[in-house]
Amino acid sequence: xxxxxxxxxxxxxxxxxxxxxxxxxxxxxxxxxxxxxxxxxxxxxxxxxxxxxxxxxxxxxxxxxxxxxxxxxxxxxxxxxxxxxxxxxxxxxxxxxxxxxxxxxxxxxxxxxxxxxxxxxxxxxxxxxxxxxxxxxxxxxxxxxxxxxxxxxxxxxxxxxxxxxxxxxxxxxxxxxxxxxxxxxxxxxxxxxxxxxxxxxxxxxxxxxxxxxxxxxxxxxxxxxxxxxxxxxxxxxxxxxxxxxxxxxxxxxxxxxxxxxxxxxxxxxxxxxxxxxxxxxxxxxxxxxxxxxxxxxxxxxxxxxxxxxxxxxxxxxxxxxxxxxxxxxxxxxxxxxxxxxxxxxxxxxxxxxxxxxxxxxxxxxxxxxxxxxxxxxxxxxxxxxxxxxxxxxxxxxxxxxxxxxxxxxx
Numbered sequence: 001x002x003x004x005x006x007x008x009x010x011x012x013x014x015x016x017x018x019x020x021x022x023x024x025x026x027x028x029x030x031x032x033x034x035x036x037x038x039x040x041x042x043x044x045x046x047x048x049x050x051x052x053x054x055x056x057x058x059x060x061x062x063x064x065x066x067x068x069x070x071x072x073x074x075x076x077x078x079x080x081x082x083x084x085x086x087x088x089x090x091x092x093x094x095x096x097x098x099x100x101x102x103x104x105x106x107x108x109x110x111x112x113x114x115x116x117x118x119x120x121x122x123x124x125x126x127x128x129x130x131x132x133x134x135x136x137x138x139x140x141x142x143x144x145x146x147x148x149x150x151x152x153x154x155x156x157x158x159x160x161x162x163x164x165x166x167x168x169x170x171x172x173x174x175x176x177x178x179x180x181x182x183x184x185x186x187x188x189x190x191x192x193x194x195x196x197x198x199x200x201x202x203x204x205x206x207x208x209x210x211x212x213x214x215x216x217x218x219x220x221x222x223x224x225x226x227x228x229x230x231x232x233x234x235x236x237x238x239x240x241x242x243x244x245x246x247x248x249x250x251x252x253x254x255x256x257x258x259x260x261x262x263x264x265x266x267x268x269x270x271x272x273x274x275x276x277x278x279x280x281x282x283x284x285x286x287x288x289x290x291x292x293x294x295x296x297x298x299x300x301x302x303x304x305x306x307x308x309x310x311x312x313x314x315x316x317x318x319x320x321x322x323x324x325x326x327x328x329x330x331x332x333x334x335x336x337x338x339x340x341x342x343x344x345x346x347x348x349x350x351x352x353x354x355x356x357x358x359x360x361x362x363x364x365x366x367x368x369x370x371x372x373x374x375x376x377x378x379x380x381x382x383x384x385x386x387x388x389x390x391x392x393x394x395x396x397x398x399x400x401x402x403x404x405x406x407x408x409x410x
Contacts, residue, residue, distance in 0.1 A: 008045070008218040011070075012250050013314040015080040017321055017347030020269035020303055021195040022079055029073050029199050034213040034232060039239040040066040042395055043230060046246035047073035047212060049081070049194055050373050050384040052201035054244055056122075057392035059208035066238065067202070068216040074198040077248045080349035082267055082305045083197075083381060084283050084295050085190040086137055087113035090377045091357030092145060092287070093156050099356055104405060106160050108358055111402050113162055115385040116190055122385075123192075128200030131298040132192040135283050138176060139164075139184040142288030147182035150287060154184050163187040176279040178335060189283055191295050194381065223368045242395055245364070245372040246387075248380075249350045255364050255372045256408050264317040265351040266324035267305035268343040274300030276339055284335075285378075292331050293378070302339060304332050308351060321348045352376030359383040361390050361406040371395075372408070 042058050044051045047069035058065050067073075089096065089112055096105035123132045141150045150166065157164040164186040167175065172183045206212060217233040221243065230238040245252040249262055277296055285293035292306040307324045311317050329341040352374070354360070359375040361383075371391055375383035390400040 008221060008252055012350055014076045014249060015347055015349040016314070016318040018345040019080045019267075019347045020297065020301065020345055021193055023269070023345040026075070026079070026195060027199050029202060029212070031073065031212050031214040034068075034216050034236055037237045037239075038066060038211065040064040040211070041240065042066070042242045042244060043068065043228070043238055043240040044244045044246055045069075045218060045252065046248060047202065047214065048076050048078035048246065048248055049074070049198045049201075049381055050248065050375060050387060051244075051246035052198045052205070053384045053388035054246055054373070054391055055205040055210055056126075056201045057388040058395055059205045059210050061392055061396050063395060065205060065210040066240070067205070067210060067212045068218065069214045070217045072214055073202055073212060074195050077349060078194050078198050080267075080347055081194040081381065082293065082295060082303050083192050083194040084285070084293060084378070085116050085119065085192060085382055086283065086379060087116050087162070087188055087382065088137065088139060088186065088285075089357045089379055090353070092153050094149065094153050096357060097156070107402060107405055109157070109162065110160060111386055111405075112379060112382055113188055115382045116188055118389070119382070119385050120190060123197070123200075126200065126204050128197060128204075130192045130196035130200055132190060132197070133298070135189045135191055136280060137186045137189040137283040137285070138172070138178070139186065140178070140180045140284065140286045141182040142286040142291065144289055144291075145287035150182050150184055157184075157186075176282060177338070178278070178284075180335075185282070191283065193298075221370070223370050225368050228369055241369065243370045244391060245370070249352050252372060254367050254370070255374070256360070257374070258409055259355040260360065260374055260376050261310065261353050262312045263308050263351045263353055264311040264320075264348060265305060265308045266321060266328065266346070266348045267303065268325050268328060268346040269297070269304075270302045270340055270342060271344045272300040273302065273340055277302070278336060292328065292335070294332065294336075301344070302332075304328050304341075308353075314350070317348050317350070321346065324348065359387065359406055360408045361387045362394070362403060362408055365408055
């Protein structure tokens, strides 16, 4: 099939304000200028965290790779990520089991659990310095799941082998000083600096021969059975055996968006206050809608995010920045009254959600040899690990056991 597209991806202003990682200084990574035609086994569109994970996996399997981005690498949504690396999916296990069946829900949750550990192993093996830390997480009772349902959620998780344990009010207060009705305490989580992680993955892929071109804007793609021909806005032609869209919230033409939606989110970070942190610095998030999520950084800052709204317009998102940060500060002060919740930096960003809490990963229907990743939801980085594994198998002629579980719906 031959398909032409005038504009390959949407153009969005993905974030506003100053993310905490940018406030600490954005690292540099050398890129190339695309001035002559090029070819590779795989062309990856997008040099954020998902593109970096896919690029690293593809080069690790001996494939030649070209990465393209209209921005400098890791300057889009990746820089705005709060990088809570959780196996917990936005849709609770008990709710997902009702929606897609228990066996599928079980596989999805266990795959998410393994992805966090797989990323930890990868970071250690590649010696990427990205402030990666193993963590525990507290999932607090809220408007979505009360104490009773949270207890059932914990039972379901433990039944499939997930390390989650129910805490009542007294135990939660003793552990973290938090006064809530109940929570689930889970091992197997992590956090990291997403910018440094992405740079480390891209550097490894480049060391194996990957070519990173930026800024580049694709203006056309022609999929066929044996190869894909691409053309940039400057008329430079590329050729590949396979194409991967890792464009995040700037959806590529032809990629189905059924069951996915664009929203907005907001976050702030405090000044370092390591003496004021709770317990062992557990990740915190609520079983509420909208939910609040909190983490710490290696230098003792507290990063808070949430208050998501179904707002796609960037100007409307940005206009709410001050009001949303104020709400987040008040909620944080109520939950952790001893903290200094002054915002050292604050930002808003484009976000995405899926109806069932799961990503869409795999071949694009109707476009030969084209693949895409829609890792929408609070687990975007973890879903990127799963995407890299699934796509690496496909690009090498194999199939991942969970290939169909995350496939695009026609």
